[in-house]
Amino acid sequence: MRKTLKSGLQVNPLGRCSDSFCLEHASVVVTFQSRHSTVAQEPVGYCGGHVESRFVDDETYERHRESWAGSVPGSRVSRRSDYEIREPNEDEKAELAWERGAEDRWQAEGRIGEYRRIVELHAADTVDGVFVDAWTAGACVALHDALSEKNRARWLAMPTAMQCDVAIRLTMGGTT
Ligand SMILES: [Zn+2]
Structure with a gap:
């Protein structure tokens, strides 16, 4: 169950990666970038491994989508180009360190x-x-x-x- 830190960053308790049951520390911040909305999206923290496996390039994403045939619940692949992916800023780093403690x-x-x-x-x-x-x-x-x-x-x-x-x-x- 995710928790929202003061900065708005969402992570699992203890500063862990937001992927279900992942025990790694969140170390990368991912924010959805909507092309059609100006509503600010909540940043979400993941471990490096899950950022690599979940956020894929356009070509890989399309390939996945074709093989899903339109409906695979629980598929966890997202199009990387729809997201801003960055290091945590100073505030987020401090919050993550506090959560880990x-x-x-x-x-x-x-x-x-x-x-x-x-x-x-x-x-x-x-x-x-x-x-x-x-x-x-x-x-x-x-x-x-x-x-x-x-x-x-x-x-x-x-x-x-x-x-x-x-x-x-x-x-x-x-x-x-
Ligand atoms: Zn993870």
């Missing part, structure tokens, strides 16, 4: 970092033996970030199941 930050943060990780990667996981889905983890993160320092410490001291229960009740509009 997420695992270390979550680790350093302890329990709330575990919840942030589940939210960011959209991947349910066990936290201290309790199965936590992304929706529940999202409630925990929202509550944690909204609490005062004192209440945050109290909440963090609770067992996982209670943390989740309290977070869901409070973020669903309940009262303290």
Whole structure:
């Protein structure tokens, strides 16, 4: 699932290539260039390998298109000449570096970092033996970030199941 960084660049979580399940870092920025529209298109980050395999020259593209016979869902080849392909600029480089550091930050943060990780990667996981889905983890993160320092410490001291229960009740509009 792609995420849009502040600069507008779209990449997978942890600054990874936007191709599904690719674990490489995004290192090339690809932006669709519409000939018929002035609407700015969102730049998308890919690894070098996927830029090479997905964005092909006109001749290769036509050849692919003929062999598709007009309808092959999931085909992933695009016409290179329709895209601007470039190195990330300074802002994008800094953002990508920050995204790549997420695992270390979550680790350093302890329990709330575990919840942030589940939210960011959209991947349910066990936290201290309790199965936590992304929706529940999202409630925990929202509550944690909204609490005062004192209440945050109290909440963090609770067992996982209670943390989740309290977070869901409070973020669903309940009262303290
Ligand atoms: Zn890739």
